[in-house]
Amino acid sequence: MMLMPRVFDDDFFRDDFFKKPEKMNFQLMKTDIRETGDKYILEVDLPGYKKEDIKIDVTEGYLTINAKTDHEEKKEEKGNYVRRERFTGECTRSFYVGEDVKTNEIKASFKNGILILEVPKVNPDDSLPEKKYIEIED
Numbered sequence: 001m002m003l004m005p006r007v008f009d010d011d012f013f014r015d016d017f018f019k020k021p022e023k024m025n026f027q028l029m030k031t032d033i034r035e036t037g038d039k040y041i042l043e044v045d046l047p048g049y050k051k052e053d054i055k056i057d058v059t060e061g062y063l064t065i066n067a068k069t070d071h072e073e074k075k076e077e078k079g080n081y082v083r084r085e086r087f088t089g090e091c092t093r094s095f096y097v098g099e100d101v102k103t104n105e106i107k108a109s110f111k112n113g114i115l116i117l118e119v120p121k122v123n124p125d126d127s128l129p130e131k132k133y134i135e136i137e138d
Helices: 007-010
Strands: 031-035 039-045 056-060 063-067 088-096 107-109 116-122
Touching: 031 088, 063 116
Parallel strands: none
Antiparallel strands: 031 039, 039 116, 056 063, 063 088, 107 116
């Protein structure tokens, strides 16, 4: 009779299910950025948020997305949590879009937990100042 090692018992508590949330890498606001002919399209994952909880602004060339959520605990719930992964609080993400982008030209929509931003490209000929060279003296 051959005995088989019981390795699966040792690995059971190393599973991600039992890791503490503060040690896990929560990636909030996962973003895809696409470039089209005249604009950039940002698709930002914000599941569990409401449109009213999301604020977007452009300051000094940075487009900043701020999302805030509060899930209140129900008093009548019984039992202890073994694991809590749902995020409660505030998160912020910024992208440099340039100081020449006009805020009123940025379009935003929010559907099914995805924020879609359309940021128009700025014509480089219009935004760059004329080059001025400094002559080197002898």
